[in-house]
Structures are given as structure tokens and as C-alpha cells.
Amino acid sequence: MPHTPHLDFPRHHPRRPLGLVLPFLTLGLALVALLRRVVLARRHVSETEDEYRDARHRVLLLGGGFGGTMIARELGKHYPNSHDVSILVVDRSTNLLYTPLLWTVADGRVNANHVSVSLRGLQSGSPFHFLQADVQHIDLDRREVETSAGIRPYDTMVIGLGSVTSIPDLPGLREHARRFASPGDALELRNHLIDAVEAAHRARKPAERAEWLTFVVGGGGDTGVELAATIHEYLTNGLLAAYPWLADERPRVIVAGRNDRLIPMSTPATSEHVREILAKQGIEVMTSTSILSATESTVVTNHSVIPARTLFWAAGISAVPVVTHLPIEHARNGSIVVDDHLRVKGYPDVFAVGDSAWAFSANDGTGVPPTAQASQSQGRYVADLIRRRIDVDLSPTVPYSFRTRGRLALLGRQTGVAEVGGRVVTGFPAWVLWHGYYVSSIPSWRNRVRLIGDLIISAISGRETTQLQLNPRPVPDSYARTSPGDGHGERIADNHDATTGASTPGTAPTETPSRIS
Numbered sequence: 001m002p003h004t005p006h007l008d009f010p011r012h013h014p015r016r017p018l019g020l021v022l023p024f025l026t027l028g029l030a031l032v033a034l035l036r037r038v039v040l041a042r043r044h045v046s047e048t049e050d051e052y053r054d055a056r057h058r059v060l061l062l063g064g065g066f067g068g069t070m071i072a073r074e075l076g077k078h079y080p081n082s083h084d085v086s087i088l089v090v091d092r093s094t095n096l097l098y099t100p101l102l103w104t105v106a107d108g109r110v111n112a113n114h115v116s117v118s119l120r121g122l123q124s125g126s127p128f129h130f131l132q133a134d135v136q137h138i139d140l141d142r143r144e145v146e147t148s149a150g151i152r153p154y155d156t157m158v159i160g161l162g163s164v165t166s167i168p169d170l171p172g173l174r175e176h177a178r179r180f181a182s183p184g185d186a187l188e189l190r191n192h193l194i195d196a197v198e199a200a201h202r203a204r205k206p207a208e209r210a211e212w213l214t215f216v217v218g219g220g221g222d223t224g225v226e227l228a229a230t231i232h233e234y235l236t237n238g239l240l241a242a243y244p245w246l247a248d249e250r251p252r253v254i255v256a257g258r259n260d261r262l263i264p265m266s267t268p269a270t271s272e273h274v275r276e277i278l279a280k281q282g283i284e285v286m287t288s289t290s291i292l293s294a295t296e297s298t299v300v301t302n303h304s305v306i307p308a309r310t311l312f313w314a315a316g317i318s319a320v321p322v323v324t325h326l327p328i329e330h331a332r333n334g335s336i337v338v339d340d341h342l343r344v345k346g347y348p349d350v351f352a353v354g355d356s357a358w359a360f361s362a363n364d365g366t367g368v369p370p371t372a373q374a375s376q377s378q379g380r381y382v383a384d385l386i387r388r389r390i391d392v393d394l395s396p397t398v399p400y401s402f403r404t405r406g407r408l409a410l411l412g413r414q415t416g417v418a419e420v421g422g423r424v425v426t427g428f429p430a431w432v433l434w435h436g437y438y439v440s441s442i443p444s445w446r447n448r449v450r451l452i453g454d455l456i457i458s459a460i461s462g463r464e465t466t467q468l469q470l471n472p473r474p475v476p477d478s479y480a481r482t483s484p485g486d487g488h489g490e491r492i493a494d495n496h497d498a499t500t501g502a503s504t505p506g507t508a509p510t511e512t513p514s515r516i517s
């Protein structure tokens with residue numbers, strides 16, 4: 001018998017829509033439940049003041065900067081149950097200011113908001129608590145801190161209140177020198193450069209115009225060097241393009257430092273690279289130079305008198321007043337002298353980190369630099385010590401050592417310098433490294449996305465050169481005035497055609513007009 005293959009015809013089933021829908025529905029619901037669990041697990045649960053007081057161990061972190069947030073987040077990983085161990089950050093600001101990226105705000109590429117990370121945002125997924133308040137008084141003996149929102153006791157405390165730029169008490173310096181440390185300063189720097197260029201445009205005497213176009217930075221460290229490069233960059237690769245008639249008036253940007261080389265905390269090779277890069281751009285470098293005094297239109301150094309109407313100060317920091325007032329051992333700049341475990345001497349339950357601390361590295365005995373990198377490294381170390389205290393872990397601890405990950409400086413148009421792993425990288429690769437490192441290390445993906453967007457947009461459409469005046473402000477006398485006593489400055493400015501450089505008839509100045517008028 002021949003074998004007849006069995007033919008399997010598809011059978012027709014009656015339509016069963018639920019048969020398909022049900023698995024998808026179940027899968028969908030399971031996914032939603034999972035997502036909800038993840039979101040709920042990350043959602044921060046706030047605590048009352050009583051809950052803080054009643055916690056088994058209260059960790060009070062003064063300052064939500066680089067050091068403070070590092071400790072809060074590290075401890076948060078160990079103590080998700082905030083009723084057991086309470087971690088409270090107190091800061092007058094609700095943001096972590098990511099200072100290394102401030103230059104990108106000052107040079108007109110990035111929105112000021114995008115270099116600040118919301119502390120409330122950082123709470124998502126981390127159980128630390130936050131109190132927006134001013135720290136007014138620290139009582140180490142009573143183990144409590146007076147804040148503008150009441151008194152907070154503590155079992156362990158960390159002082160990480162940062163620092164302020166200190167301007168020496170030399171003639172005219174505190175009156176005329178400008179600081180650079182906040183997003184407001186970054187916007188104000190841009191505003192001031194615009195004001196200065198406008199004043200140069202109105203000035204009818206070449207000497208006065210030169211004064212307005214001369215910018216002196218006091219301080220040859222990282223901040224001074226990056227500040228000088230930022231000012232030069234903003235003027236020459238942004239702002240002055242809108243003033244073609246000032247094209248021949250080369251702005252003078254001067255960086256003056258007391259040391260015999262720039263960035264003295266780096267290697268001599270790096271200092272030399274920095275000097276070369278700045279000099280190539282036309283930035284004047286004055287080393288072994290002390291600024292002695294300043295007036296509205298001059299900066300006096302131990303070598304010369306510089307006719308300049310702008311002085312920025314970037315030489316030296318000091319601890320904040322609430323720290324300097326503590327009755328403990330201080331360094332000359334007011335920061336707290338800590339022991340080799342970053343503890344405040346005589347108070348084993350109190351630590352100091354970052355710019356508030358005067359610390360030495362155990363591995364080589366050198367001073368720990370006042371940088372964000374060092375603050376975070378100290379934060380990690382102190383978080384571990386606090387965890388041991390809370391868990392009564394009596395295993396031996398090692399003294400604190402700071403090992404730098406490297407050094408980066410942004411030095412203008414697509415150039416910079418980087419010291420990484422004992423090697424020095426300069427130029428465009430250093431510029432890329434600088435942006436890559438800082439944008440990727442800001443602790444918020446939201447900020448990262450926005451920063452990348454800003455940098456791309458500015459690369460395509462240019463820097464921001466509009467003057468942001470959040471509140472109408474009077475034009476300062478020195479801006480409104482041009483050559484002393486000529487009384488024509490305002491009229492000339494009003495009738496000057498920026499596109500042609502011509503003045504309308506009837507407004508001719510009584511003095512011989514200079515080239516721009």
C-alpha cells in the first residue's frame with residue numbers, strides 16, 4: 001500500500017480576541033507595576049524635625065557643595081532607612097554649583113542654570129534630607145548648630161562650607177576689584193565687558209578708550225589664568241565682532257601673579273605650556289608681580305602703573321565667617337586645621353572637608369589643594385569614617401591621602417592644558433578633555449543634556465552677547481562719562497551709527513573727534 005502522506009491542513013478556530021489581548025495586558029500591567037516600584041523606591045520621603053531629633057544617629061552636614069553632597073550620597077547608599085540614621089544637609093542655597101563649568105557661562109556659551117544641580121533633584125534615590133537655611137553659629141561643646149531655621153543637634157557633623165574670594169586690604173582694591181565665583185558673577189562679567197566696550201566706543205580720547213579696553217586679572221593660579229583666558233576669548237571671539245569699528249583697538253588682557261610662574265601648584269612644564277598658550281593669544285603674562293593698589297582707572301603693581309578700568313581678583317580664598325569665628329585652631333586663611341583623619345582637633349565627632357579644611361595628605365605630606373576634586377575625595381573618605389562610627393566598626397583606619405586625578409585648564413578658543421597621569425596634553429585635545437570630563441562628571445543627566453545642547457547651539461550660532469539685566473539698573477557714572485569734562489559723551493553715543501561709524505550732523509563734538517566718533 002502506497003503511503004499517503006498525512007496532510008495537515010490549518011484548522012479554523014473561532015476568533016478569540018481575548019486570547020491575544022490577555023497576555024499583552026498582563027505583561028503591560030506587570031511592567032507598570034515594576035516601573036511604579038522603581039519610581040516609588042527612588043521617590044524621596046521627607047522627615048519632620050522631630051524625626052530628625054529622634055533618629056538613632058544624626059549626621060549633620062553643613063554645606064551642600066562638593067564635599068557635603070558627596071558625603072550625603074555616599075552615606076545614603078548605606079542607610080536607606082532614614083528613620084534609623086538621619087543625614088541632614090544644611091545650605092542656604094538649594095543648588096550644588098558646579099564651579100569648573102562657570103567659565104562656559106562667562107564666555108557666553110552656556111545658560112547659567114545649567115551649571116547648577118538641584119539638591120532636591122539629587123534626593124531622588126538617596127535618603128539624605130535637606131534644610132535650606134543659613135548656618136549662623138556652631139556650638140561644638142553643646143553639639144548643636146544654630147541656623148536661620150532653628151537649632152539642629154548632631155551626633156556627627158561635617159563642616160563643608162566652602163570659601164570666599166578674599167581681596168587684600170590694599171588701597172582701592174576692595175573698592176575696585178571684582179570677584180568671580182558664582183553664576184551671578186559670570187553674568188556680571190559679561191555685562192561688565194559689554195559696558196566696558198560700549199564705554200570704549202563712546203570714549204573720544206584714545207587713552208581713555210585704551211583704559212576701557214584693558215582688563216587686569218590679579219592672581220596667576222588656575223582661577224586667574226582661566227579668568228584671563230575667558231575674558232580674552234569672550235572679547236575677541238564674540239563681543240568685539242559686533243563692533244567692527246573697534247577692530248584696530250586690540251584689547252589688552254593682563255594676568256598678574258606674585259609667583260615666578262603661572263599655576264605654581266602644577267609642574268614647571270605645565271606652567272611653561274600655559275604661559276606659551278596665553279602669550280600666543282596675545283594675553284600679557286606678568287609673573288613676580290604684586291598688585292599694590294587700584295583706582296578707577298589704574299592698577300598699580302610693583303613694576304608699573306597699568307591704565308585700566310577693570311580689575312578682577314582671583315588670588316586667594318578665605319574660610320566663611322561662621323567657620324573663622326570657631327574657637328579652634330585655624331590656618332592663616334581662616335580654614336580649620338584638621339588632623340590626619342580630617343577631624344577637628346579635640347572634637348572627634350566633627351570633621352571638616354573641602355575649602356573649609358586645612359589638611360595635609362598622609363602619603364607625601366603636601367597640603368591638600370582647595371579644589372572640587374579634593375573636596376569630593378575628602379567627602380568619600382569622611383563618609384567611610386562616619387559609616388564606621390555608626391556601625392561601631394572598630395577595624396583600623398588609614399590617615400587621609402589625596403591622589404590627584406589630574407589637572408585641567410580651559411585657556412581659550414579650542415585650547416587648554418591637561419596634566420593627566422604625569423603627562424601634559426595641550427591645545428585642542430586638552431580642550432576636548434576638559435569639556436568631556438566636566439560635562440560627564442556633573443551629577444545630573446538633566447544638566448548634562450542641557451549643557452551638551454548649549455555647547456552645540458553656541459558652536460553653530462555663536463556666543464551670547466546680549467546683556468542680561470534682570471532688573472533695570474542705572475548706568476554707573478563712570479560708564480556714562482567719557483573724557484572728563486567734555487560733556488558730549490552721551491550725545492555722541494546716541495547719534496553714532498554703529499553700522500557705518502558715522503555721526504549725524506548737528507551732534508559734532510567740540511573736540512576733534514577721534515576715529516570712531
Ligand SMILES: Cc1cc2nc3c(=O)[nH]c(=O)nc-3n(C[C@H](O)[C@H](O)[C@H](O)COP(=O)(O)OP(=O)(O)OC[C@H]3O[C@@H](n4cnc5c(N)ncnc54)[C@H](O)[C@@H]3O)c2cc1C
Nearest residue numbers: 063065066067092099100135161162354355370371372373
Ligand atoms: C570660578 C571657579 C572655578 C573653579 N574651577 C575648579 C576646577 O576646575 N576644578 C576644581 O577642582 N575646583 C575648581 N574650583 C574650586 C572649587 O569650586 C572649590 O574648591 C570647591 O567648590 C570647594 O568645595 P566645598 O565642598 O569645600 O565647598 P563648596 O562647593 O563651595 O560648597 C559650600 C557650600 O556651603 C554653603 N554655605 C556657605 N556658607 C554658608 C552658611 N553660612 N550657611 C549656609 N550655607 C552656607 C554654600 O552655599 C555652598 O553651597 C573653582 C572655583 C571657582 C570659584
